[in-house]
Each structure stands twice: as structure tokens, then as C-alpha cells.
Amino acid sequence: MGKMVLYFGKLNLVSGQLFEVYNKKMSMHDIMFNVLTTIQDGASFKKEFKFQTDDGEEVYVEEIKYNIAIKEKTDTYIQGYLYKNSKVIIKNFNRVTKQLDHKRVDNDEGVEFYFDVFAEMVGYYTANRLGHKEFREAFCGILNKTMKKYEYVFELEPYTEGLSLDEIKSDLRNLGTLQRIEIKYHIPNPGDEILERIQNNGEKLENYKKANLAKKSILLSAASKSGINMDSEEVNKELDEIENMHSSMDAKVATKNAYVEVNATNYNGVTMSTKEKKPIKKEIKNIIDFKEACADVIKRRKH
Numbered sequence: 001m002g003k004m005v006l007y008f009g010k011l012n013l014v015s016g017q018l019f020e021v022y023n024k025k026m027s028m029h030d031i032m033f034n035v036l037t038t039i040q041d042g043a044s045f046k047k048e049f050k051f052q053t054d055d056g057e058e059v060y061v062e063e064i065k066y067n068i069a070i071k072e073k074t075d076t077y078i079q080g081y082l083y084k085n086s087k088v089i090i091k092n093f094n095r096v097t098k099q100l101d102h103k104r105v106d107n108d109e110g111v112e113f114y115f116d117v118f119a120e121m122v123g124y125y126t127a128n129r130l131g132h133k134e135f136r137e138a139f140c141g142i143l144n145k146t147m148k149k150y151e152y153v154f155e156l157e158p159y160t161e162g163l164s165l166d167e168i169k170s171d172l173r174n175l176g177t178l179q180r181i182e183i184k185y186h187i188p189n190p191g192d193e194i195l196e197r198i199q200n201n202g203e204k205l206e207n208y209k210k211a212n213l214a215k216k217s218i219l220l221s222a223a224s225k226s227g228i229n230m231d232s233e234e235v236n237k238e239l240d241e242i243e244n245m246h247s248s249m250d251a252k253v254a255t256k257n258a259y260v261e262v263n264a265t266n267y268n269g270v271t272m273s274t275k276e277k278k279p280i281k282k283e284i285k286n287i288i289d290f291k292e293a294c295a296d297v298i299k300r301r302k303h
Helices: 017-022 028-038 132-146 165-174 192-200 205-211 233-244 251-256 287-300
Strands: 004-013 044-052 059-073 077-094 099-116 121-124 154-158 178-186 215-221 260-266 271-273 281-284
Touching: 004 132, 004 287, 017 028, 017 192, 017 205, 044 132, 059 099, 059 132, 077 132, 099 132, 099 287, 121 132, 121 287, 132 154, 165 233, 165 251, 165 260, 178 233, 215 233, 233 251, 233 260, 251 260, 281 287
Parallel strands: none
Antiparallel strands: 004 121, 004 154, 004 281, 044 059, 059 077, 077 099, 099 121, 178 215, 178 260, 260 271
16 A cells, blocks of 8 residues: 555543543543543444435445454554445446346445544544545444443544634635534533643533533524625624633634534535644555554644
């Protein structure tokens, strides 16, 4: 295998234990230690997908199985492969009927991953039949199923360079006539320095705890074809709130770690998402460099 591009995901706890961390009744280290010691080789997850035949006339349900094969496991990281087993349709020319016959056969697809457990980061690459979104959903599906006894729930989001508030507003304006803006807030899983500040003063995050919320969404929808007025006080008030989740986190830190996500759609259906802007990635020339490259990128990150 030649050159490949590595991508990274930030693992975020989205279940109630995070509030216990804020209250110093639990620690993220203990939670992630449970993850490290519990997840085992062969852990799997199944999901049903609906597909349409090539002619569009029939819809059928297909079960896809994902599992992990652990290559190396230490006291800080897990390296291995995430495999996908599904059926694909192949076509063979039938010399008798002079037509293409369709046949569904089993197919395995897999990609390698490097999971730095205590940094809550996953490095990976993609394959033709196993892209970004599917990898992240499958990885979390396996992880959440494995950690069910602890009632932990995680999400794996794209790790990016993050966007400042001014950059977000500029990107929204550049999208043109906006029909929809959605701002999603996730309770943060920050590094030690920010976590200590949250523990000492939760600020607005206390409201999440009181309401027992892991997430909150704000939807702005245009009343007419003329679109959302980006110069209005109401719109800017909602966007400015991105900076106010906690005084220790500006918009760049929040979007970098997927604690805040902004999605927008314009009049022509063109979309923008902060999750897709400036992804952290690294190109390697040979698969032998995979682990070292992942470890290097994760080591240099700050959140």
C-alpha cells in the first residue's frame, strides 16, 4: 500500500457520567481506563441498512456486521483493524440470456485504527466501502455496545483545526441566501486545564446539568426565500453564544473538538458544516508509518 491520508476523530462522552466528572465524583481517567480494560479483540456491532436495487423497484434490508481485530494493546493505546462484513452485488454476463446477471456475495472491507485511549483520540484511514462517517458510527457502535454495563455512551466526531467566530460568520455569509442555520452544543470533554476551570466554576454548563442535557440544538429557519438576515441582532446573538459555553473555551476550541457544531443550508440546497472544515490529517508514504504518524499528531494536539 502506497501513500495514504490519515484522519482523526475526537471521542466524546455524552452520557451522565460526565456531570459526575464535573463534580469531581468520577474522573475521565477512570472512565477511559474502564474502556481500555473492557474492549477486547473480536468486539462487534450489527446494524441494518435499507438498500434499493439498481432498477429502483425493490427495497431490501441488509444486516452489516462490524468487528475489531486488535493488533496491539498497551496500557495507553489500542491498535487494530475495524472490519465490515456485508454483501455486494456483482454482475456477470450470461452468454445464454445475453444479459447481465446480478449476484450478491459476501464482502469484507477493513481499515486500520490507532486509539489513544486517554487522549480520547482515534487515528484512521478510509476505504472504498468504509468511509469517514461509517467508520465513526461503527467504531462507536462497537464501543458503546462493549461499555453497556457501565452505561457509558460515546460519540466519535471529526477532529479539526477549529474555526473562530469570525470565520464561522464569514463562511455563513459566503454560502449566500441562507434558509437554515442549526447550532448544536455538546457537553465538553476537555483536557485537564479547562476541566479544572469547569470543576471550579461550571458557569452555563450548570444549566445542562440541571436540565439533564447532553446536547442542545438551536434552529434558525428563514421565513421566506429572501433568507436569514445575517445582520440582524437575533441571528448574531445566537451565533455569539458559541463563545459563551464556558469562558475557558472560545469558538475555535469548541468547534475543533466538536463541542459546538454549526450546519447551514442555502436557497439552492448547498450546505456548510464546521465538522467538515479544516480536518486534521496527515499523509504517509507507507503503511508501516501508520502508528508513529498517528501517535505524533495526537501527541501534539491541545484541547
